[in-house]
Amino acid sequence: MIKVLHNNSCSKSRGILEFLDENNVPFEIIDFVENPLTEIEMKTVLKKLNMNVHEIIRKNEAVFKEKFADKTLSDEEWIKVLIENPELIQRPILIKGSVAMVGRPIENVKFFIEK
Template sequence: MKRGHIMRIFHNPRCSKSRQTLQLIMEARQEVEVIEYLENPPTFQELRSVVTALGIAASGLVRTSEAVFRELGVDLATLSDDAVIELIVANPILLQRPIVVDSDKAIIGRPPENVLRLWS
């Protein structure tokens, strides 16, 4: 990791995978900004950057197992990336977690050990 650069984690403290990922970051003595995304939801632009850094379709950011997702009755296959991002902005509980961003790279911490790839 570059000096002076701080990675960010979109974190839910109630999620065991998110807590485990944050613990791995702390054990590696990496500087990290913790963003509790349910309290401070990411913006459209932040999520657009995350999608780019992950190199995935925006639908990969959606927790389809959430009750809110089922209640909305959305078919992700019919939505553009921008529409999916707007869905997450409006319903931050749908954001996959944890997501760790380091400059232009990112990972989803499932499993938590995925975070190790950011600095190996």
């Protein structure tokens, strides 16, 4: 089963859920805005994504521009920022076993669910 780290205010995230549903792919929704990830969960997701924390920060978000654009923080500090400001996390993130991906573009999601 695929786990989807989901932000309901994001049209791309809602679109991925619709795509999975239409293609009869079983999935579990994890609303990371309503239920923020723990530090350990965030680190686990980053490891499964094979990405560093800077790669999953949404730098176009207003909160990033207002509070963090001029900051130089350590990876640990950025993880805490993302936990406290989950709207800054790229989404959706799909997790299948020991691997994960940011669910864009849709072509990559198709490949991900087929492997």
